Amino acid sequence: MNKFLLLLFCLCATTTFAQQKFNTKDLKVTQEELIATIYEKDSTANAFYIYENGYSRFDQNADYNLVTDYEAKLKILNKEGYKNATVKIFLNKSGDRKEKLSDIKATTYTLSNGHIQTTKLIPSQIFTEENERYDEVSFTFPALSPGAVLVYSYTKESPFIFNFETWWFQEDIPKVYSRFETKIPANYNYNIKKIGSTKLYTNDQKLEKECMSFSQRATRADCVHSEYIIKDIPAFIEEDFLTSRYNFMDRIEYELIEVTQLDGYIRKYTKDWKDVDKEIERDESLGRQLKKTSRAEDLLPQAISSQPKSLEKAKEIFNFVKSNYKWNGEYHIFRDVNLKDLLKDKSGNISAINILLHNIYEEQGFKVLPVLSSTRGNGVLTQLFPVLSEFNYLILQLELDGETYLLDASEKYTAFGDIPFRALNSYARLLDFDNESKWIDLEPGGRSSITIQDSIVVHADGTASGRSEQVFSGYNAVKVRNQLDETSQEKIFNEVSNPNEHAKSSHISYKNRELISEPVTVEYDLKNDSQKLSDLIYFNPFSFRFFDKNPFQLKERTYPIDLGYARSYLYAIQITIPENHSIVEIPENQLLKLPENSGSLYFIVQKANESTINVQCRVSLSKASYAPGYYPYLKEFMSNLMTIQNGSFIVIKENS
Incomplete structure (x- = not known):
């Protein structure tokens, strides 16, 4: 019988192999x-x-x-x-x-x-x-x-x-x-x-x-x-x-x-950077426009231009350009760049907006240089030799009091010293026509965070009510501010804050919506559908999710996991159970870490007293980009987070 099974297996294997023997x-x-x-x-x-x-x-x-x-x-x-x-x-x-x-x-x-x-x-x-x-x-x-x-x-x-x-x-x-x-x-x-x-x-x-x-x-x-x-x-x-x-x-x-x-x-067809620098400097659309500082004269209000050179003045110049000139959605860094049209129409492409900012800074005595770059969707730049066709974006570097700041005045909610997420593409070329251009890194400093604090009261019928305060910083704040501008009031709860199916909101308020130097805060009144089954309440404390699903589904990933910026998430929840009820079961605490301390996941559930439970979930992803070797660890990391978000239940029972 064993020999027969072995022969049958060999025949099946041979048949399968034959089907895949292609010419x-x-x-x-x-x-x-x-x-x-x-x-x-x-x-x-x-x-x-x-x-x-x-x-x-x-x-x-x-x-x-x-x-x-x-x-x-x-x-x-x-x-x-x-x-x-x-x-x-x-x-x-x-x-x-x-x-x-x-x-x-x-x-x-x-x-x-x-x-x-x-x-x-x-x-x-x-x-x-x-x-x-x-x-x-x-x-x-x-x-x-x-x-x-x-x-x-x-x-x-x-x-x-x-x-x-x-x-x-x-x-x-x-x-x-x-x-x-x-x-x-x-x-x-x-x-x-x-x-x-x-x-x-x-x-x-x-x-x-x-x-x-x-x-x-x-x-x-x-x-x-x-x-x-x-x-x-x-x-x-x-x-x-x-x-x-x-x-x-x-x-x-x-x-x-x-x-x-x-x-x-x-x-020669491929030139070196010295030759390319000279070409760019003489370029009609880019190089010559960078020299037209005369068009920047008398643009600033007296209240700004009369100030001594300082970081505060640099910020006011940046905000002046952002407020008065709008990006038309086009890049065109080597063509259709005309400051005269920008000043007339109050709208222009990326090069026009940022060249105007450059020229105002230069006219006011600041040290500023243009930076050629590529958007994330356009592809990484070749560093061995110049390939001008790979560049599709222009930002600035301002140097002041020994510090350097990367600037892009095309976005309403981008803060001074930050560049839009689309421009976070590893490195860029700093153009210095007087000396020599060089490569600079584009990784942002610090982390962008989301902090959620919920205070929830569970009722005897399994429903719950309370308040949620959500604070968004860095690139998360930029995203949320744009969403608040583009989303109708009735859709904000679902599209901005990513609630679970059982969570609803009846009132929304904001803090620092326009004050972009500070994190933006969104507050909700919360109502949760009943989670009662028979005589037990199975309460999931997560009214909101950091992620809808595990973003990593491949068996193997051969390219980097590029987040763009380091991220941190904190969800703190205080839960009060109904009177004459007791806590039967709480989820187990968990601690997970990514290799080389590049990320961590803490999930802690504690009884403060017989009627109050404190839940905390803290997620940290400390790298802006992870090499492909991290993929299986990130995949498992996110899988555990999904389980915690969706499968953690506090079991509550009415006392006899």
């Missing part, structure tokens, strides 16, 4: 690929790539343009995977120069009564949408059905040698096999970056002698022939506390540094 050598579709109903390495996948291959090179038969051949084979597992059957190809263009697409082929493979059937894409099913800076070519595979295998290929030709083809190993669905091959003349010097955490299975380079000829001079050049392969690539799944997915998705990127021409002249 990763070419576009040929196999019977095994068509009958597969699941991708075993990711059972949640609705579709996945079986095979993907690309080849980019400079083609002497195409006027030495960059030519890329692309081919792929992907499996559609169910109807939810149909969205992956639409292919979009973006073609860059600039003036008369544009990328071209040719030889598009696409075929849908399906099984019918055990036989493989094919349906080919026809030219009328290919669409082109023209835009100002690019064209979009798209098509959707015909004859879709769950289980289909889709095969397609095309050739792209590009005159833009600076933008060598980026190869995306990782996408929103898994890939079994992805290969990228390049052949680059040795006189083309690119900086090549592998981005992402998945290791290359193959990373080979070899020199090919005289691979390319230049007929006009009968000259031949050597080439560097490279091959990159990654297998079993997981889908990239976005989760909370992520800056930009493009910081971490597996890919190969190229930045052209220089080209050595046939006559030996070296043409």
Whole structure:
């Protein structure tokens, strides 16, 4: 019997393995690929790539343009995977120069009564949408059905040698096999970056002698022939506390540094920061506007301009700009920056707002410098060499009495010395045209906190009533003030304070709503629905939650957990039970700590006397960003917090 069970297990294992034995050598579709109903390495996948291959090179038969051949084979597992059957190809263009697409082929493979059937894409099913800076070519595979295998290929030709083809190993669905091959003349010097955490299975380079000829001079050049392969690539799944997915998705990127021409002249494409500083200083929209301090004259009220240089005056100048000039929601740091328009319209983009602030400070004798940065959603900046296209934001650094302050006057509720949450992206470039620009850190100091203090009386019918005072500081205060401006009165309780289902409020009041130098306080009258079951009251003391759910659900996270700023939460609750009742049971106290003292969770329940219970839950996350190695600990940490919030009950019984 044991031998029979072992044989049965081996047969099942062999069958499973056979279903997952895909052809990763070419576009040929196999019977095994068509009958597969699941991708075993990711059972949640609705579709996945079986095979993907690309080849980019400079083609002497195409006027030495960059030519890329692309081919792929992907499996559609169910109807939810149909969205992956639409292919979009973006073609860059600039003036008369544009990328071209040719030889598009696409075929849908399906099984019918055990036989493989094919349906080919026809030219009328290919669409082109023209835009100002690019064209979009798209098509959707015909004859879709769950289980289909889709095969397609095309050739792209590009005159833009600076933008060598980026190869995306990782996408929103898994890939079994992805290969990228390049052949680059040795006189083309690119900086090549592998981005992402998945290791290359193959990373080979070899020199090919005289691979390319230049007929006009009968000259031949050597080439560097490279091959990159990654297998079993997981889908990239976005989760909370992520800056930009493009910081971490597996890919190969190229930045052209220089080209050595046939006559030996070296043409540089990637410049150093000294050269870039000079370009920015001469830039019409940015550099020249920073010099127009004359437009800042006579803008300040006499009551501010007449003050001696001091921190108090710096704050009043900051508040003056915030109060009188509004951000229009645009960035445009290298274009459409015009102080004349800002002064006229009282509204402008990020650069205009903060350049005006810069020029007023400079005109008043303060030491202030512009800072180029990138928003969290735009991606992390390259530090090895300047890539101006990566910058999309501008803030300021003010230096006064040995202290430095980062400033951004675009937000109503951002305090002096803080920058908006969208700008908290690790580091930025401080521009100093007189000396030399340098990198500076953007991590905020201190913690942003939420403190809740509830005083609750439980009634004999299981209902409860009382008061809640909630204090928000730092970035939490900015968020709450914006919510109070944008939310109707009847929705504030649910949208600002995140109550549990059993909690209601009949009255709301505020403190320091406009005084942004202080934390903002929101107060509620509380009413709780009955939590009585039979003759026992099961009272959950948490009328509010710090988090709706555990934000960490992945089995593994390969990118950092970026909170933006350190956080702390305190929930203190005083509970009075009904007369002629006694406490039967209280939750157990808990203490949890993250590795290296980077966070803690305290949950303490104590009887003050026979009728009063004090509950305290304190959460601390002391890092603005956690490395991926912390993920399992944070996941468990948050899971415990969810259990405490949702599953802690004080059991109360009426005395006999």
